Amino acid sequence: MRDLVQYSIEGLGDIYRAREATVREVVQAYLDSIEAREPRIKAFLQVLAEDALAKASELDVKGHDGRPLFGVPVAIKDNLCTRGISTTCASKILEGYRPPYDATVVERLRSAGAVIIGKTNLDEFAMGSSCENSAFQITHNPWNEAYAPGGSSGGSAAAVAADMALASLGSDTGGSIRQPASLCGVVGLKGTYGRVSRYGLVAFASSLDQIGPFARDVRDCALVMEAIAGHDERDATTIPTPAPDLHGKLERGFEGMRVAVSADLEKWEMDPSVREIAARTVDDLAGDSVPVDRVTLPGMETSIATYYILANAEASSNLARYDGVRYGLRSNSDSLLEMYERTRGEGFGDEVKRRILLGTYVLSSGYYDAYYAKAQQVKALICAQFEELFRKCDLILLPTSPTPAFRLGERLEDPIAMYLSDIFTTPANIAGLPAISIPAELSPEGLPIGMQLIAGWGEEAKLMRGAFGLERMYRFREQHVLGPKAGRERHGGR
Amino acid sequence: MAAVEFETVIGLEVHAQLVTKSKVFCSCPAVYGGEPNAQTCPVCLGLPGALPVLNEEAVSMAILMGLATGCRIAPRSVFARKNYFYPDCPKNYQISMYDKPLCEEGRLEFELDGEIHGVALERIHLEEDAGKLIHAEEGGSLVDFNRCGVPLIEIVSKPEIRSPEEASRYLVSLRQVLRYLGICDGNMEEGSLRCDVNISLRRPGEPLGTKTEIKNLNSFKAVEMGIRFEIERQAGVLRSGGRIEQVTNLWDSGQKKLLTMRSKEYAHDYRYFPEPDLLPLDVDGAWIEKMRGALPELPLAREKRFREKYNLPAYDAGVLCAERGLADYYETVVSAGSDPKLAAHWVMREILEEIKSGAESEGASAPAMRAVESSVSDAFAFRAPVAAGRLAELIALVSGGVISNSAGREIFKEMVRTAESPDTIREKLNLTQVSGAKELEQWVADVIAESPDEVARYRGGKTQLLGFFVGQVMKKSAGKANPKLAGEIVKKMLEG
């Protein structure tokens, strides 16, 4: 018997149709994988073994009905609401909280036939770049357990990297999908702002948050994205069109597209291995006759500052509702004010408190114009610059993260260093553009390095084609295999 | 007249609950009442991950109010979050509008002391209502979120109001316009119309003084009294050389007095910023024109028309136009053929009295109370005790001299009770049908004795005068004579 956790989404569909395996067998294979690896990786806050097996049996009774994600085991970041299933955002303040409704993306995954296998770890309220800000556990990088998986969607990235889920969902506010995807050697996609409904995503920064998939390869990533994307009348900020076809034209790769790269990448501090791969990619693209332009990338100087003002301002307001009155943690007291203070004092971790304070400060009367209003102006400027750039090119290529995975604990005491690891990812959030990280190479220490593509507004189809082109070029999965299962064969299905 | 010591500067912030079918950002019903927390969902409970979606009906209603008060409707307005912690506010921010409101620069006109008076409006914006805190008997507080998310418009006047009476008149006429538009029922006791007051005093010619606030004003009386008390308080402080502090006064409706809160307890920095979960609100010309088309004739214009077209005194026009449904009812009676002055008399004397006494002795409601005359939603339906067409029939009987006024009133009472037509009742009660030969002969004899000229002309061959004699008999009998029999008796006595 071939290893069932090695099949792609379409490959699984084939073996289900051929009745070579049941959904229950596949789900069990993933649960076995979780049992074997999870004790060291700690990607999940909750494994939904019983639910998943029950759902699998239900699907087996029906048989493959043509739904795109039929019998695909998927993990969900624990800031996405799942009805009756605890949704904690890795925060003590929401410990044990069970939402009465499913997020739109969860609903859409279920109706596409997916089996939800567990809820994954994250930095508390998605605030962080290492997954170390979780109130409950630290997730380890499957490539080297002494290293961080990245964040904030570190659990979802690690789960896919370690074959504990075929795909997963994360959320990306300043790079929270792409950076852990890069650090864990998987594909991670953030769509155009408004492409995926945020209904049921516990908000961090509403104007920047986007949900997106992690997958082992670009095709699987496209299939999951197609299932969750598209207009949702419950989210007023969604783009009013259905999900675009993303997987149909992948084979065309970079055909007919122009790529822009930074003319002054040497300006930015980064690990030599990252710099080398970036340079080599440009050469290889040119070698494949893909036109490459050297340009000034918008927002590189200003995005981080803009991001930390806008995101924290919104966060300070979004997180105000965790007050002990209606749900979650309550630290009782005789006075209302003291109850608020104690509940929030005990319920939130340090990073969350830091950001609430920063956000409250930048919105305060007398400071609003200097910070929030100014940041909005810079945002508008960055958007305009990207728009201008995308008149002349189709995709922008740049590294996802300036470094491969860092050691656990290494950056905890230095929030600024942690914030700076978002330098290449935040511009796409500020401008609301679709962007993807594709695993490119391993560093000399054997840690994955991802490269990022950014496309123009609404151009996910182009983005995925470019990503597929890079994937074909890097042949990462063919060359690098994780952990003890070295030498295994991957069974794709087309 | 003595020189005015202080000039009073008053601005009103009025919150009006809109009678939309659903709440402003979710699909929960927006109706008053219901089991606590039964009318809630993840959105209006502010649960993690839930998002607001704007109810366009609420926008339409706000635009209607903007147009009715001559506001400029912003082509693009922006919702903003007003951040504050309070248990009745489940997100700990309220979605409101801040620097880009929906309506700006309007004017509300009304009559004060027989003159048309105007107060400029600064803005009208749309926002969501909060829940209600209930203090539990066993200690602690409970929260009911049924009201949370019900649409409100906040109508902010410029500080142009100069007296408690003017403030009260302004509020009364604001309520009247809201009810005319059918967008707010204006019930101050139930809180669907709420009023906060900003008030300051200055010596004439001096710059604006420090303003204080009065909240919780839950009746027109409270508004007048509250302002009067605060004027006295501020004047006292100023006279003794003191300085006005920026305070908030809460109206205590039980004790009928103001509780003054220290400014620190109410010092808020609401940290407004644009609501990222909602797009800017774009209102195009077509939407505005559609709402303009839905605008009814407003009270002031209607009163003027009633005075001119129906030749009514100002007082009558004011009474009849107080409510849109009442004015509609009156005009239906007139258009069914009644004389406008008589109709005004009957509507004001009988219909309004009946409604008043009906309201006083609630319960004994007649079947005719079902006759609903208005087409707007139930909260605004004018529940006439008698259908307009029926009242017109009754008025015709009276004005035609067929029945007397007093018989008419008697018939009216019966119409309220039974919903039957005035003719039916007239026959049933035998109010007109006096057929006894003795009585009829007496009336006829009296008429003949009083009309020698007509008698001569009749006997000279002008037999068409029969009708005249019968009419006189009807008059003499207060409409009760049986006209047919009376006619026969007239003939017999004149010809026989």
Ligand SMILES: [Zn+2]
């Ligand atoms: Zn609701």
